[in-house]
Amino acid sequence: MKTFITEDFLLYNETAKRLYHETAKDLPIIDYHNHLQQNEIYDDKNYKNIYDIWLSGDHYKWRAMRANGIKEDLITGNGSDFDKFKAWAKTVPNTFGNPLYHWTHLELLRYFDIDELLNEQSAESIWEQANQKLQSPELSVRSILAKDKVELVGTTDDPTDDLAYHIKLKKEGYSTKVSPSFRPDNGLAIEKQGFIDWVEKLASVINMNIETYEDFLLALEKRVNFFDEVGCRSSDHGINVMFYQAASKQDIASIFKKRLNNQSLTSKEIDQFKTFTLIQLGEWYAEKGWAMQLHIGPQRNNNTRMFNQVGPDAGFDSLGDKLLAEPLNKLLDSLDQQDKLPKTILYTLNSRDNEVLAATAGNFQNAEIPGKIQFGTAWWFNDHIDGMEYQMKTLANFGLIRHFVGMLTDSRSFLSFSRHEYFRRILCNVIGTWLEEGKVPNDITLLKQYVADICYNNAKRYFNL
Numbered sequence: 336m337k338t339f340i341t342e343d344f345l346l347y348n349e350t351a352k353r354l355y356h357e358t359a360k361d362l363p364i365i366d367y368h369n370h371l372q373q374n375e376i377y378d379d380k381n382y383k384n385i386y387d388i389w390l391s392g393d394h395y396k397w398r399a400m401r402a403n404g405i406k407e408d409l410i411t412g413n414g415s416d417f418d419k420f421k422a423w424a425k426t427v428p429n430t431f432g433n434p435l436y437h438w439t440h441l442e443l444l445r446y447f448d449i450d451e452l453l454n455e456q457s458a459e460s461i462w463e464q465a466n467q468k469l470q471s472p473e474l475s476v477r478s479i480l481a482k483d484k485v486e487l488v489g490t491t492d493d494p495t496d497d498l499a500y501h502i503k504l505k506k507e508g509y510s511t512k513v514s515p516s517f518r519p520d521n522g523l524a525i526e527k528q529g530f531i532d533w534v535e536k537l538a539s540v541i542n543m544n545i546e547t548y549e550d551f552l553l554a555l556e557k558r559v560n561f562f563d564e565v566g567c568r569s570s571d572h573g574i575n576v577m578f579y580q581a582a583s584k585q586d587i588a589s590i591f592k593k594r595l596n597n598q599s600l601t602s603k604e605i606d607q608f609k610t611f612t613l614i615q616l617g618e619w620y621a622e623k624g625w626a627m628q629l630h631i632g633p634q635r636n637n638n639t640r641m642f643n644q645v646g647p648d649a650g651f652d653s654l655g656d657k658l659l660a661e662p663l664n665k666l667l668d669s670l671d672q673q674d675k676l677p678k679t680i681l682y683t684l685n686s687r688d689n690e691v692l693a694a695t696a697g698n699f700q701n702a703e704i705p706g707k708i709q710f711g712t713a714w715w716f717n718d719h720i721d722g723m724e725y726q727m728k729t730l731a732n733f734g735l736i737r738h739f740v741g742m743l744t745d746s747r748s749f750l751s752f753s754r755h756e757y758f759r760r761i762l763c764n765v766i767g768t769w770l771e772e773g774k775v776p777n778d779i780t781l782l783k784q785y786v787a788d789i790c791y792n793n794a795k796r797y798f799n800l
């Protein structure tokens with residue numbers, strides 16, 4: 336059976352169609368935050384089969400398969416690639432209403448020219464067609480990036496990473512910018528078991544001893560400088576629960592020492608360490624002109640049995656519900672008071688906090704750049720039609736959607752760039768509907784500028800591309 340993805344998929348009125356087809360559709364992509372592997376870009380990898388590119392790392396699909404009663408063996412276990420693909424194919428017809436249903440068919444259509452529904456019956460023929468195409472030069476990683484006109488891939492990288500492939504790509508003069516994002520979560524996670532090992536790793540990377548908090552900061556600063564030389568434009572912080580606890584540098588120095596001596600810390604001390612260190616990092620980001628991305632609110636690794644079996648980022652995280660307005664405003668304010676607040680993008684996993692983030696952003700805007708503080712696009716559990724519309728409308732209600740830096744995939748798959756198409760269709764429909772309902776003037780030229788800015792120009796300007 337043919338898919339339902341028509342030319343005008345998700346575009347429910349004439350203005351929406353015009354905005355999408357005449358403006359949004361062909362714009363290049365700036366995917367400023369994702370989890371793609373830079374070595375695969377450098378090597379111009381061809382994926383072995385569709386399981387490999389679709390299912391081997393996608394915890395969204397794994398969750399849906401578990402909800403469909405599939406055995407773990409066919410999800411992250413020892414099942415063959417084909418059996419796992421078939422288990423996914425069997426799941427797909429049960430995913431109506433979930434964005435996975437749309438993404439799956441968009442990806443089949445856009446990358447494989449397969450205009451057919453995936454289910455148990457079509458699984459074998461789709462497996463063969465897709466695998467054959469994956470072997471062709473047309474579907475190598477670089478060809479995908481070229482076909483989608485991807486101008487920037489913003490990867491996610493630990494400060495201890497040597498960025499070897501980013502450097503090689505840069506040297507080569509590769510047309511898509513592959514820019515690292517500085518993600519120092521391990522350096523902030525003083526409460527975690529692996530903290531001391533991480534500090535040792537950091538020390539060995541920069542070839543110095545880290546014995547004091549001063550040393551630690553120096554080491555981090557060196558890595559910020561190194562990332563900047565390699566073309567980093569932003570940092571990324573996974574923050575499960577927002578924190579703010581003021582303390583002096585002396586206090587932090589003794590907290591750090593305690594930790595290195597394996598003494599236990601109070602939760603206040605932990606938050607003091609995180610607060611002080613993040614503020615220090617934020618100052619450097621501001622100096623470099625980077626954007627600081629704060630991804631706030633997951634409650635992670637909720638299923639202990641499965642965590643022991645398959646580890647983190649495997650589909651057992653969900654929404655946290657701790658309050659964030661007070662600590663977040665205080666954190667941003669501390670940086671702003673010293674005039675050291677970097678460009679900042681705020682994301683929440685719990686859409687209950689959409690209004691809080693959109694309103695918070697408005698407290699710290701200034702003339703440095705329009706939309707300096709962004710309420711970021713619908714993230715992870717919000718990355719669906721309702722979630723994206725809700726984010727866009729909240730942003731418009733509380734701030735200026737005109738300056739929104741738009742979509743990023745946050746994905747681990749090169750086929751996910753089609754989610755920009757999904758976002759663009761939804762955006763054009765929201766804005767087109769405003770015109771159709773008489774909520775904005777009948778000025779298609781101006782509306783097209785909104786669309787072009789949100790889909791492309793704003794991000795280009797924001798990330799200094």
Ligand SMILES: O=C[C@H](O)[C@@H](O)[C@@H](O)[C@H](O)C(=O)O
Nearest residue numbers: 370573648714715745746747
């Ligand atoms: O879209 C979902 C994401 O890829 C999710 O897995 C990440 O956001 C990850 O938890 C992270 O902290 O970076």
